[in-house]
Amino acid sequence: MTSFTPLHRLVIAVAVLASFVTFLDGTVVTVALPAISRELGGGITTQQWTVDAYLITLSALILLAGSVADAYGRVLVMRIGLIAFGIASIAVAAAPTPVVLIIARAAQGAAGALLVPSSLALITAVMRGEVQSRAIGVWTAFTTAAQLVGPLLGGLFVDFMSWRFVFLINVLPIAVTLFLLARLRLPEQARTTGVDWLSGVLCAVGLGGVVYALIEQPHQGWSSPLILVTAIGGAVLLIVFLLRQRRPQPLMPLSLFRVRNFAWGNLATLFVYAALSLNGFVIGVYLQQGAGLKATVAGLASLPITILMILLSSRAGRLSGRFGPRVFMAAGPLIMAVGALLLLFVSEQFDYWWQVLPSMIVLGIGLSLTVAPLTSAILGSIDESRSGIASAVNNAVARVAGLLVVAMLSTIVGGTLNLGGFHDAARVTAALMAIGGIVSWIGIRRPVAQRENEPVTG
Structure with missing residues (x-):
């Protein structure tokens, strides 16, 4: 087995820390939502917008950021993103009203968009083959752990300090990443073509319009002129965005989707990450508002997932590099669907150990x-020269999935996140996971390079 070189280790450390900041901030907020709405007001709508304001700009601008990283250099773009993210985090922590909070969260998402594609692109640019699969496994273990440990950290800050300190957690990782980034010496590609800023605006405004309509329609109704205008206008802008991608040097090269594993892998990503976002949001909020747990205890609920991710993800990435990703990408979501259905055992007489823990383990x-395996299958299918935009597209799909499902939360849970709504969310989560597994089994194939590199036997 090929070991990591010192350069590989430094690249992995930078990639993990830069992505850690973005993913941590996306999930650490979950258990803080009840405290935020208690202090600033606005109920479930404020909670939805606190999550989705971040995801709108993150999702919409990740594509633009991937193109910018390929054009201007991944290290430079990452450095700018880290500094901007730190400034926006301080603004969120100091927000006096829901409107200021939501605007600052949107700024955080915009800065975060500069980090994720650049970090993964560093790995795919420096490493290929089984080493790349192992590196992505390490990256996945720690960045996914950041998403899962976020609720625990958030709960500790909410219970013992204030929800405002939740948004300052990332200051230390940002400082460490900037220090390591200064030590990283990589030959940056020369600037190639211009960046399609108009496509970035079309994508951002289009997504914003659709999400606004989905979040606000339970209060205003689909007959409201404002809801109709934002929904239809947002959809039209997204269609124009897609049509514009047929021009030379597009922001999102549609040719990427002619690569089988990239296309089917992103479709699986859409369903799996929608399910993960829905499950994370509902568990973080219901365990406090429905089951009456403290924020810290609610955050601890997902700790078994974090532990298993750290123990198993790197090994799964290594096995995927050896045997191909298809079986893993099909079996994993189907197992998660079973785990989601186990949450149907949650009852009014709440008991974490028998009603929630089995689900978390599965x-x-x-x-x-x-x-x-999902990340490796998608990015490993694309040439290194387009690794930045390929990473950006995949991350955009994952964030858009979470964005849309959180925007539809009121519809999914029937307007109130009571026990019945919690069970409805568990069923929808299981269905989305199962579809993701089926899509993977149908569409994913073992990369040709892996088959060619196998030793000849017999």
């Missing part, structure tokens, strides 16, 4: 089998 096993 979800953790399934997630560990899924994420590293």
Whole structure:
């Protein structure tokens, strides 16, 4: 087995820390939502917008950021993103009203968009083959752990300090990443073509319009002129965005989707990450508002998933590099679907150990089998010269999935996140996971390079 070189280790450390900041901030907020709405007001709508304001800009601008990283250099773009993310985090922590909070969260998402594609592109640019699969496995273990440990950290800050300190957690990782980034010496590609800024605007405004309509329609109704205008206008802008991608040097090269594993892998990503986002949001909020747990205890609920991810993800990435990703990408989501259905045992007489823990264990096993092979299958199918935009597209798909499912939360849970709504969310989560597994089994194939590199036997 090929070992990591010192350069590989430094690249992995930078990639993990830079992505850690973005993913941590996307999930650490979950258990803080009840405290935020209590202090600033706005109920479930404020909670939805606190999550989705971040995801709108992150999702919409990740594509633009991937193109910018390929054009101007991944290290430079990452450095700018880290500094901007730190400034926006301080603004969120100091927000006096829901409107200021939501605007600052949107700024955080915009800065975060600069980090994720650049970090993964560093790995895919420096490493290929089984070493790349192992590196992505390590990246996946720690960045996914960041998403899962976020609720625990958030709960500790909410219970013992204030929800405002939740958004300052990332200051230390940002400082460490900037220090390591200064030591990283990589030959950056020369700037190639211009960046399609108009496509970035079309994508951002289009997504914003659709999400606004989905979040606000339970209060205003589909007959509201504002809801109709934002929904239809947003959809039209997204269609124009897609049509514009047929021009030379597009922001999102549609030719990427002619690569089988890239196309089917992103379709699987859409369903799996929608399910993960829905499950994370609902568990973080219901365990506090429905089951009456403290924020810290609610955050601890998902700790078994974190532990299993750290223990198993790197190994799953290594096995995927050796045997191909298809079986892992099919089995993992199906196992997670079973885990989601186990949450139907949650009742009014709440008991974490018998009603929630089994689900967390099964979800953790399934997630560990899924994420590293999924990422490796998608990015390993694309040439290194387009690794930045390929990473950006995949991350955009994952964030858009979470964005849309959180925007539809009121519809999914019937307007109130009570026990019945919690069970409805568990069923929808299981269905989305199962579809993701089926899509993977149908569409994913073992990369040709892996088959060619196998030793000849017999």
